[in-house]
Amino acid sequence: METEILEVVAGRKGEKAIARAASLLRAGRLVAFPTETVYGLGALALEPAAVSRIFEAKGRPSFNPLIVHVAGVEEARKVVSEWSPLAEALAEAFWPGPLTLVLPKAAIVPDEVTAGLPSVAVRAPSHPVARRLLAEVGAPVAAPSANRYMAISPTTARHVEKSLGGRIDAILDGGATPLGIESTVLDLSGSLPLLLRPGAVSIDELEKVVGTIARPEATAEEGVARVSPGLSRRHYAPDAQVEILSFDELASRLAAARGGRVGVIARSPRPAGLEVEAWLQLPDEATGYARQLYAALHALEDAGVERIAVEALPESSEWDGARDRLSRAGG
Numbered sequence: 001m002e003t004e005i006l007e008v009v010a011g012r013k014g015e016k017a018i019a020r021a022a023s024l025l026r027a028g029r030l031v032a033f034p035t036e037t038v039y040g041l042g043a044l045a046l047e048p049a050a051v052s053r054i055f056e057a058k059g060r061p062s063f064n065p066l067i068v069h070v071a072g073v074e075e076a077r078k079v080v081s082e083w084s085p086l087a088e089a090l091a092e093a094f095w096p097g098p099l100t101l102v103l104p105k106a107a108i109v110p111d112e113v114t115a116g117l118p119s120v121a122v123r124a125p126s127h128p129v130a131r132r133l134l135a136e137v138g139a140p141v142a143a144p145s146a147n148r149y150m151a152i153s154p155t156t157a158r159h160v161e162k163s164l165g166g167r168i169d170a171i172l173d174g175g176a177t178p179l180g181i182e183s184t185v186l187d188l189s190g191s192l193p194l195l196l197r198p199g200a201v202s203i204d205e206l207e208k209v210v211g212t213i214a215r216p217e218a219t220a221e222e223g224v225a226r227v228s229p230g231l232s233r234r235h236y237a238p239d240a241q242v243e244i245l246s247f248d249e250l251a252s253r254l255a256a257a258r259g260g261r262v263g264v265i266a267r268s269p270r271p272a273g274l275e276v277e278a279w280l281q282l283p284d285e286a287t288g289y290a291r292q293l294y295a296a297l298h299a300l301e302d303a304g305v306e307r308i309a310v311e312a313l314p315e316s317s318e319w320d321g322a323r324d325r326l327s328r329a330g331g
């Protein structure tokens with residue numbers, strides 16, 4: 001299949017691109033679109049046949065449930081069976097935005113979306129293109145990140161094309177995504193809110209609104225796997241082998257290494273005299289770092305390096321999302 005590239009530019013051509021994307025989605029087809037986090041691969045959430053195409057195109061196992069994207073609270077309430085005061089407070093504080101809430105599902109949500117779970121993940125994205133698209137579709141849109149299973153998440157239309165070109169109907173190109181890592185996933189279906197995936201909203205910000213949140217570290221590994229089947233240990237996997245090292249380890253290992261094509265993602269500048277295939281210096285600040293992380297991994301993968309050495313990240317909570325993504329890319 002030929003994948004249409006629909007560029008969202010200012011003016012009528014941009015309007016037409018969104019209208020075309022919406023009409024493809026309404027016809028049950030697959031369209032990748034930008035959100036504020038990463039590009040999503042969308043299909044009508046309430047149409048089992050459309051949702052099945054997502055799994056086919058990604059090569060994603062069917063036990064891994066999808067996030068349902070909605071225009072706002074009103075639409076969210078239609079896909080859940082219980083909208084709690086906690087959900088209301090969180091949506092009030094963080095929607096539209098990069099927070100996904102897991103709640104008991106409504107009967108209209110097909111098992112294909114939730115992988116048979118009694119809960120559904122839902123979020124209202126804030127990206128203006130995603131919002132215009134959802135408004136024009138007029139129905140909830142299921143969308144995982146728009147990459148092949150186990151590949152690096154896309155933050156540009158070109159990343160999507162590299163992974164899914166020829167396998168999906170269209171890509172709505174709205175430029176690079178502003179946040180760069182996926183949404184925070186919070187499970188509200190149990191007695192205590194449980195953080196299933198750290199992301200663009202930090203746990204500190206969440207706790208200001210909801211009080212104490214249970215963290216995955218506090219839960220048995222198998223327990224987390226059960227509540228969030230998609231949270232596999234190795235999830236964001238470039239072709240190259242990824243190692244996370246302190247700056248000192250990194251510098252001494254690279255100085256000792258002979259041969260082998262190594263790319264580095266660091267916050268520090270390249271030490272003088274050290275030769276590597278590529279040294280990508282990202283911002284030493286969590287938001288800027290997250291924005292550029294996947295693009296850096298894509299660039300090193302495209303360059304064909306065999307190993308990617310990453311300078312370890314600080315332990316503070318604003319770095320949780322980026323640290324989590326790197327730990328899943330490694331080993």
Ligand code: TXA
Pocket residue numbers: 035037038039040041064065066067098100102114117119120121143144145146181182183184185187196197227228229230231
């Ligand atoms: O930022 C994002 O969240 C992006 C954009 C496109 O919105 N989407 C995204 O989707 O990252 P995906 O499919 O790559 O990750 C969805 C995560 C998975 O870890 C999955 O297991 C979890 O959400 N999830 C979905 N439904 C769930 C449910 N009912 N219970 C527990 N976890 C769920």
Ligand code: MG
Pocket residue numbers: 144145153
């Ligand atoms: Mg993903």
